[in-house]
Amino acid sequence: MVTKPLTKNIDMSRPPLDIAGYEANEGYQSLNAIAKGLSPEDVLQLVKDSGLKGRGGAGFPTGLKWSFVPSGDNSPKQKYLVVNADEMEPGTFKDRLLMEGDPHLLLEGMLIAAYTIQASKAYIFLRGEYTVSEQALKKAIKEAYKKGYLGKNILGTDFDLDIIMHTSAGRYICGEETALLNALEGKRANPRAKPPFPQVSGLWGKPTIVNNVETICNLPGILTYGVDWYHGLAKGNDHGTKLFGVSGKVKTPGCWELPLGLPIRELIENYAGGMQDGLELRGFLPGGGSTDFMLPGHLDITLDYDEIAKAGSRLATGTMIILDDKTCPVGMVGNLMKFYAHESCGFCTPCRDGLPWVDQIFRDFENGLGSEKDLQILHDHVTYLGPGRTFCALAPGATAPLGSGLKYFKEDFEKHITEKRCSYKH
């Protein structure tokens, strides 16, 4: 039985499988079912039943998202599928692995998604810096066209699909799905207001689905091996496997495909090899830079969307950033704030003008210039930039490590003020 559907073909010591190799390992099997008459509605139902949740960060049920796309004769003819391959979340390194390691898996997943929503055009919105992924995907796309998996009348059905690679020109906000659409349209990548949601009016005003690379890569398995198999993969309440990564000062940082529902401790201690010698675990961001800190006391919580939410954080991208006891938490949060301030698109006030202030305060802390007043301002910004207040989720993302950092590492902030320096620096 396949237990690692996402990475079963991946071996980074060699180039990714070509189309023949991929097919030989049960690749593109899902297309046969479609050719044999599996309808878009059938696929939608399967995906709904699978319980797949988006792996881009928000964890929204994929089938439900797809079901908002208008169908039928009165719906707009042109619909689009867009793959979000912009991976720029600090500390997140999972989509790169999938694209560099097994590009055909993504293409197969895209075929399934496009077929379900009846999109004849799909864009891969790829981070510009991912040059290796670009080459791998380009090659795979060429092969798929040649094989008749892309283009007109795929496998003799009346389904057409073109896949177009778009390489981005760099900006974290492009990962936000509506900003991404603006970027694809060649505009400044400010996010759009929701509603209307992209499913109804997206790319060039047409119904559009945006999904994360990893989300899409889950689809071939679901179709090939079935929903029951998929449910059986996970340990907890969620379904399927997920890529989990650990970075920071652990012994063996890396990225692994593991069942959802695994205890965090197992990931950090078994897979990442535990902390480097002489270091203690101080805390960690469980799913990239936009998640709240968790503490060593949280290690027995399982890697489940809901479980982690209960602990006050988010599973999000599933890639952890480890804070050790010799690294300054104030500096770590400050580094993130600098990132968010710089990557704000500049559209809405709190984010555009609030984050640079926060950033500046952290710089002052770093240089021993922090004050109680500034600390209060940081606290104020946690509320001010929180969910529902800004135009998109970038700024609320920034408040996650900020708010939890202020809470969990209070004494470090205060020490910076009283000692007028960062005591982690020698």
Next chain:
Amino acid sequence: MSQQVIASTATKARKLSAEEIAEIEHEMTLYPDKKAVGLEALKIVQKNQGWVSDESLFGIAEYLDIPVADLEGVATFFNLVYREPVGKNVILFCDSVSCWIMGCESIKGHIKQQLDIDYGQTSEDGDFTLIPVPCLGDCDRAPVMMVGPDMHRNLTPEKIDSIISDYKNKQD
């Protein structure tokens, strides 16, 4: 219908090369709207010219018949569109959180010292431009950076020295 592209720009526009035009025309087939091709054209021109000069900006606006002000708005929005000349090799130096934890500050200090440049600057010999970049998605092998299209991982000062000399040698 034609847009009313600003009259004064035509005289300052650089004529795009046949190669650039061919690539732009290809992009036209991939997007239903020429505004989308504006950003693509900026990237194409940058690939060929190293950066996007005012003349190139006007040239693209002219060729696509889109307002140059809009195109400038897009060009200045994105991190990877260079509106100033850059060196032969652009170093995209990751200074996001995982790399920071893994000590990228001191690596940056080393580069700064070796090439005598800070962020946004180009070395005197025109070989390198140093630009910070958000998380490069290789955090398990931090600290990392890119030089041109290539990733360099698990950086140490020694590695930096050899990378710099490799690129210098490559050019000679």
Next chain:
Amino acid sequence: MAKIVIDGVEYEVNPDNNLLQECLSQGLDLPYFCWHPSMGSVGACRQCAVTQYRDEDDKEGMLVMACMTPATDGAIISLEDKQAKSFRSDVIESLMISHPHDCPVCEEGGECHLQDMTQMSGHNYRRYDKKKRTHRNQYLGPFINHEMNRCITCYRCVRYYDDYAGGTDLSAQASHHHVYFGRHEEGVLESEFSGNLVEVCPTGVFTDKAFSGQYSRKWDLQTAPSVCVGCSVGCNTAPGERYGTLRRIVNRYNSEVNGYFLCDRGRFGFDYVNSRKRLLEPVKRVDNTGELLADDEIKAVIKEFSREGTIGIGSPRASNESNFALKTMVGDENFFAGYSDSEHESMAAILTLASDKTFHSPSVREIEEADAVLILGEDVTNVAPRIALALRQSVRNKAMDLASESRIPQWQDAAVRELAQHERSPLSILSPAVSRLDDIAADRVIESLPALVAMGHQIANKISGSAPAATSAEHDAAAEKIAAQLKGAKRPLIVAGSSNGSDLVKAAANIARALHEDGEKAAIDLCLLVPEVNSIGMGLMAAEENSLGVALDKLSSSAAKRVIVLENDLYRRASKSQVDSALDKAEKVLVLDQVTTTTTAKADVVLPVTAFSEHEATYINYEGRAQLSFQVHQCQKMAQPAWRWISDAAHIDDVIERCCSEAPGFAKLRDVLPGGNPFIAGMKVPRQSHRYSGRTAMIANVNVHEPKQMEDKESIMSFSMEGISAQKDPSIMASPWAPKWTSNQSISKFQDEVNGELKQGHVGSLLFEKTDSGAYFDVPAATVQPSGKQLHLALSYQIFGSDELSARAEPIRERMTDAYVGICPEDAERRGLAQGDVATITPTGAPVVVCIRTGVKPGTALLYCGDANISPAEFTGFLEIEKSAARATSRGIANLIVSDFQEEEI
């Protein structure tokens, strides 16, 4: 209607609107920046946050942006809730982080939306103590200053300039807190509507450059409701005066006419009023020099001109009162029209159509409602600019329909634009050259004028077979398509005008008549443009047979001995030889005008006339709307309204009253007057604000005693700060000002609802009675074809230059070109002409600059006459152009902004 609860009080609201709009409509104070009443919502600034509750049991509530939330039935919100208030104060705090706090030296101060909102949002204590972000400014031309450090990044400027007004040279640049609003490089802002940036920007980034040079605070400006005299649209304005000079013009809201926006001619074209070249004293000519006239001499002159044998020539740029006074003085049969004979012919047709039930002359607001438009031969942007801006909105009706189908609220500005992409309601332009509206045109045909006439008739005939068919016409497919579009529309609109003769007007009328006949539609919108502020008023006044040509003939043939010329330079209206011979032959010439002209130079007596801001007057706009314009300030010297020189009426109301009863068509003119009683609660309405400063010291250099304030015996307004503020009666309100709202955004306090009429609405008075129902015009006989070197002539208007008075304003002069002919590259080559050459034009031999434009119909020459003395009336039908050895003057055509200017290769 829906019911919503705001802070415990129930309100009836329109569920199609958003909460911000509804809060403002209810008179509540809710701060905002990025929202603008005419531009919808984008949710950028986050200033309008309110707390919304799920239901009555929900005590927590959650923050929503009022501008982005529909006012759905049953909604429960709070403006006063603590979290909403504290968030709003956080927002303003961040907006002010890098703001320079330079209010004392900022032109926006005192009428600054940012100041208002800062106070309203409760940010009084500054916590930010880091470095401010700073920007560089750009040179943006003669109209607009740029001070980017004051920017609060509300995105209104680009949303207005690009999305609303169709400009292409202003954009948002860079990102995060470095976002910058400017051009791609320094240079003149090209949009004809750039001046509105001054009012759209909620702070002092874009300010009025002409005003900066002679700046005064809003409260120190003496202001009264006025009407723009720049063209026939009659936009409502609020000019401001201080120390005897007119300082600036800003928009005055009128829901039917200009709404929130003016064009740049109207805003920047006034400073001739302050010019030293103004006529300010009565003079008689003695041996070619002027000599002051004494009072009794003036009386004698008037007496002499009251005698038999005097004819009067009226003026399309003078008020109804002055034209009427002249007509009364010389007698109906001796009152002649003051525009060219060609225009006269067009006007005759236009006035006939005005009383035809088949047609409706749409207001500017109604133009925005059109869902299919045909422009036949008129260059709307240059002739009636504000209407071009309205047409830009009309093509968005398609987008609005699509939005409704997709259940996206129409105020969701970005979403509606995204959904609609390039879908627009059809606008077709048929003209001799490309125009500034081409970017929104679905179809455009470039043809010679005779061919356009033929095509117009062809379209009419395709709509209804009973319209006469054009004899020969190309473009059958285009005509077919346009006919179908107009037929299929709910509210089609035909736009034409008098710029190039009556044939186009008639063809346009036939199209509208055909549409009327075709369906069960109510009267068809037919918008017929005329060039000047009172073309219609004067046209109504003059008998149809009394054209200028006839008047000049009478003088040349000595059938008339004397002539009174009212506010008119006849050399712009008829050929030089015609005017010369008439004026030379006349025994005596009396000219009343504001400025010196070639005609005043020929006068025996010149009487100085007040400018628009110095007198109360009424004008009739293109649609037949009479509007009242109040006096703003006194003329410092001896100029008087023309009617005062030539009639013995004591009071303007008397003139208006007589005009109503005696002049056919003017019966409803009295409706524009603000009621019978010139007092509100026994007091007048002050022209000066209650904070007007320096009154006691203003003339201390002349006299240390504070003079008695001048009395205004004529109007409801006073030249002082005493009285009852006009704010209670929006119909006589110059600039809105309400508690907590000092900026123009306070207008919402005076509208019955956002974008609605002013409370106690005062929108002028429509004069035309619809009584007749006429017949189709015949198709004109085929015209003679040009021979040899001849080109078809098309007269071309320029927003900056074609209007005689604004062309004397300094900022406008900086944007003007010399007289030019626009021809296509082939026609230029055939004549050996290069871009910018000087050529002479036959028949007059006058020099013009050659402007080679790729979008001009081959075989056609556009002629723009400039402000020098090339009279358009010299030319009819055809033009010959020949290269001349002369060189262009410094101005040349460098300032011309057209999309088809042929650049020379470098």
